[in-house]
Amino acid sequence: MSDDRQTVFSGLQPTGNIHIGNYLGALVNWVKLQDEYDTIYCVVDLHAITVGYDPAEYQKERLEAAKMLMACGIDPNRSLFYFQSQVPQHAELSWILGTMTPTGVLNRMTQYKEKAEAAGANLGLYSYPVLMAADILLYRANLVPVGDDQRQHLEMTRDLAERFNNRFGEVFPIPDALIPEKSARVMSLADPTSKMSKSHANEKSRVLLLDSPDVIRKKIKSAVTDSEPTVRYDWNAKPGISNLLEIMSGCTGRSIDDLAAEYETAGYGAFKEAVAESVANKLAPVRSAYQSLDDAEVARLMQKGALDARTRAEGFQQEIRKVTGLSAP
Ligand code: ATP
Ligand code: LTN
Numbered sequence: 001m002s003d004d005r006q007t008v009f010s011g012l013q014p015t016g017n018i019h020i021g022n023y024l025g026a027l028v029n030w031v032k033l034q035d036e037y038d039t040i041y042c043v044v045d046l047h048a049i050t051v052g053y054d055p056a057e058y059q060k061e062r063l064e065a066a067k068m069l070m071a072c073g074i075d076p077n078r079s080l081f082y083f084q085s086q087v088p089q090h091a092e093l094s095w096i097l098g099t100m101t102p103t104g105v106l107n108r109m110t111q112y113k114e115k116a117e118a119a120g121a122n123l124g125l126y127s128y129p130v131l132m133a134a135d136i137l138l139y140r141a142n143l144v145p146v147g148d149d150q151r152q153h154l155e156m157t158r159d160l161a162e163r164f165n166n167r168f169g170e171v172f173p174i175p176d177a178l179i180p181e182k183s184a185r186v187m188s189l190a191d192p193t194s195k196m197s198k199s200h201a202n203e204k205s206r207v208l209l210l211d212s213p214d215v216i217r218k219k220i221k222s223a224v225t226d227s228e229p230t231v232r233y234d235w236n237a238k239p240g241i242s243n244l245l246e247i248m249s250g251c252t253g254r255s256i257d258d259l260a261a262e263y264e265t266a267g268y269g270a271f272k273e274a275v276a277e278s279v280a281n282k283l284a285p286v287r288s289a290y291q292s293l294d295d296a297e298v299a300r301l302m303q304k305g306a307l308d309a310r311t312r313a314e315g316f317q318q319e320i321r322k323v324t325g326l327s328a329p
Pocket of ligand 1: 025
């Protein structure tokens with residue numbers, strides 16, 4: 001499947017609750033890029049076990065995540081799409097890259113610091129960004145569509161690629177992050193100063209891709225805002241309203257200035273109604289696509305994806321083993 005197009009790689013953790021932040025920050029781009037690039041998308045199930053989980057539940061959640069991504073428009077006929085754990089080359093490259101990663105760099109990773117505080121530290125959580133670098137570099141990816149929160153991990157990936165190339169020769173292209181101009185960091189509806197997150201306990205803090213229009217309306221209506229009733233884009237003074245403007249802009253394609261001008265004096269109630277409607281409209285096709293997908297077919301497609309990905313990864317693995325002195329004797 002390798003050809004002269006540039007390669008795109010990205011991953012999503014199968015931790016349930018895929019939300020409008022994941023969608024606008026990353027998945028919309030994943031889908032678009034399929035038209036022009038050699039696209040590889042991965043449900044990163046090894047990454048997600050760095051926090052506690054139940055194996056039987058997890059088996060279901062992984063399939064659910066794959067199904068949601070297909071409903072969003074990831075097309076296994078156009079993208080290589082599979083579960084990370086089914087392609088062991090990710091883990092081997094992660095080990096090799098780990099030997100070149102200064103612990104000082106890992107100590108500075110903000111996601112690690114946050115998650116270690118919340119879930120307890122472990123070695124997997126600590127080396128999480130090294131496995132992410134391996135995911136990307138394994139396929140010589142050029143472009144990585146992600147939300148703003150992954151900026152630091154991408155910088156580390158670029159540094160590791162350079163470090164590897166300096167030591168072993170020009171093996172890896174230096175990958176670029178593709179971060180959308182707007183909605184790259186959708187904030188929590190319950191606390192607009194922190195990122196909308198899958199794992200937050202408050203379910204009202206996020207809109208899920210399968211939420212009904214009614215649930216969407218309720219969640220947006222209860223979104224935390226402020227007491228000055230003007231709709232204006234100002235992250236310092238009005239983070240809640242600015243977040244809703246970003247979400248609406250992401251869902252409608254209209255500019256934030258345009259929306260702020262239209263709703264400036266409409267009142268928060270009417271503005272929130274309009275935001276909710278734009279979100280419900282944007283997600284309607286995802287909901288209906290999801291309903292028409294069959295679990296057994298999704299599982300079959302993921303098996304096939306893993307086979308194809310393994311074939312491709314094996315070729316790259318041989319090259320990496322060769323330059324690092326690890327080929328078969
Ligand atoms: P958690 O929310 O529990 O921290 P996560 O959603 O960040 O997990 P992933 O599911 O792997 O973890 O993220 C998938 C993609 O969604 C990534 O590219 C990430 O940058 C993006 N993303 C996650 N949260 C947001 C957000 N609030 N706004 C924009 N993009 C986001
Ligand atoms: N760390 C990412 C998920 C992820 C990823 C990747 C993204 C794992 N491997 C490779 C892009 C490329 C996250 O937490 N959102």
